[in-house]
Amino acid sequence: MNSRLARVISAVVVLAIACLLAYFVWATENPSSRYAVHLGLDLAGGTELIYKADTSKITSDKQGALNSLRDVIERRVNAFGVAEPVVELEKASSVAGNGEDRLLVDLPGVTDVKAAVDAIGKTPVLEFQLEKQEGTPSKIGTSTQLSFTPVFEPTGLTGQYLKSAELQFGNGQGGTSANEPIVVLHFNDQGAKLFEQITANNVGRQLAIFLDGKVISDPTIQEAIPGGNATITGKFTPQEARDLVENLNFGALPVPILLVSSDTVGPTLGDVAYHAGLIASLIGFALVSLFMILWYRLPGVIATIALTIYVFITISLIKTVPITLTASGIAGFILSIGLAVDANVLIFERMKEELKAGKGAQEAATIGFGRAWPAIRDGHLTMIISAIILFWVGTSLIKGFALVFGFGVITSLISAVFITRIFLQAILPEHGGRAWRFLLSSGFHTGTTDPNAPSIDH
């Protein structure tokens, strides 16, 4: 029969694709593979830091400032020597009422929180401030301070506009003595414009350069300086100058940050959690398969094959998307193994009823799939709704679960409905004798036709 041949061919095609997936999963097991499973910090060990970015003082181009903050922190983290760090900007969801800007820093393998926080947080904040116009003495401070310390006001020019810093040595000209270390600042276009404007409008006043709130140099402006370069001659030793250049290049933070949360998991705990998760997955899979085969017999075997394919599809998705696997993600995966056969149970129970009503095997299967579909659709949709909401509001821990759970539910819909159907239709006979009826029955039934069908009374 022609349609029969088509069914067998499609079953073979599905099997072949499944084998390819299985091969892909197996071949990319090597940790050095591009598609190796990416473990979350709770499994691999490491530190996650969440900073609040204080953007209250940024008036223009907040996003630009935040982006350059991320770049600076990324450079600093890389300098700290971490493999595969993650530095991300995150907006605290407006659901919770405040629109804080956050910076997430993931440091796999780093367990010394203090060293990490110090390396990231040592922030040379660079600022240019103008000497205040006379006649506006500051109210802060004692009178002695007032008379000796010049008071400065911010110009808006900060490290945010710095492109790079460079170490040079003086050549004895232009006010520098020979071999004196000079730090040359290169501003970006915006900074250059601002610098030119400030210098043009304030000739004769002092322009102090503040680093971490301390004046490191307070030259007097001689003339407007175009071109976006400024030099600091602060009577540095060569070493001090070199350090300053490095700090500026690696770090003048454009936005102040504040540590609000840190989570560190030691490598032992992560390792134990990961292996426990793997073992639980295998045992969960075995228990579910065993139940399906014992209870549903032949369809149960097919459901188990579909479940195996489901596992390979899900692992491939985790590897290629890629989804970072966390302990809660593994829990979501195990839960989805139990859920994946749900649709199969619905279909097989329905099939059984049709068989009892005296329908042929193929017909019972077709009706079973058709009748079970609305309930399967509704059930899966509600689960997908909750996965989406979880992902939408969740923290990284919850997102890990929601992502695996959501993908799992969608994949299980495919494996349990389409793959099982293709296999069942390929092997089922049109009608089938006693042996087939036994194989297609379930539980404690031997598969004889019940004359009082379709009502079932146990």
Next chain:
Amino acid sequence: MYIVTHRRLFFSIIGAIFVIAIGSIAIFGLPLSIDFTGGSLVEVSYTGHRPDIDALSKSVNQLALGEVSVRESGDNGVMLRTRTLTPAEHEELLAQLGTEIASSTASSTVATASTTAAASMTASTTALGTFTELRFNSIGPSLGNELATKALYALIAVIIAIMLYIAWAFRRVSRPVSSWVYGGIVVVILFHDVLIPTGFYAILCHFTGSQVDSLFAVALLAILGYSVNDTIVIFDRVREHLHNNEHAKLVEPFEETVGKSVTETMGRSINTSLTVALALIALVVFGSAETRDFALVLLVGVIAGTYSSILLAAPLLIPLGKRFAKAGDGNKKKKK
């Protein structure tokens, strides 16, 4: 039919369990973890001798870190909960834990571990043994509050979304009960399915010292998404029977339709829950400690979801059906 005929009995049993769950929440309360309140959690594991918990507690409470709660965790570990610590205060705490090992030996030759402990998670060695920091989690108070708000919004959003979906999915089924009654019952069932595991967790927290963390919120949300499944299967059957009866011009008491639907779908409801329960049992027994409470809560939720859908959801259609029966259906019976 048994279940539908004896529905009042089952309503009372379910009611009793429900009251116990609410009672446990009221009596034991739900201790919130640092995920919600902000604070720090330090878990260390000792190889060899674990210092006396009381002595340890006294020792760390001398530090200016506010109140530090010390609890045993696992066979050889200690879990400390404090207010939000800065990295420097964290170091201080670890150093104190190091000295505690040393002083508990009551020996004069032992060098204190305070300096090595400061090297954070690298094990600090003393003559008696070592301790390793397993995890350090510190959450600022503002972040904690935000999480609690988010979790609450998520729960409400899921409940509303599911109710709307059910009312929509059953929109064509309006006789004898309007599709909104199906949606309403689903919400009642959802509350039940969430409150039972919450009550269970209140008891668990009371005896094991677990706390309500974000994983618990995840478990509740997953239960919301899942438990409604069984209810949908039964309602779907009712929907199908009503549809068929209408085609066959068959007049059947609503009670009988519901009873038939429950009996027919019971096997599959139990089996679908059983497969999920098997997977969860594997997670409880063999999974990581971090997800054990999570799996237990889910397991209780799945069990509650199963019996509530069989014994509560469909039988509830009958009294509600009588109350909300549409005028002109000709089956206006007396309210129960």
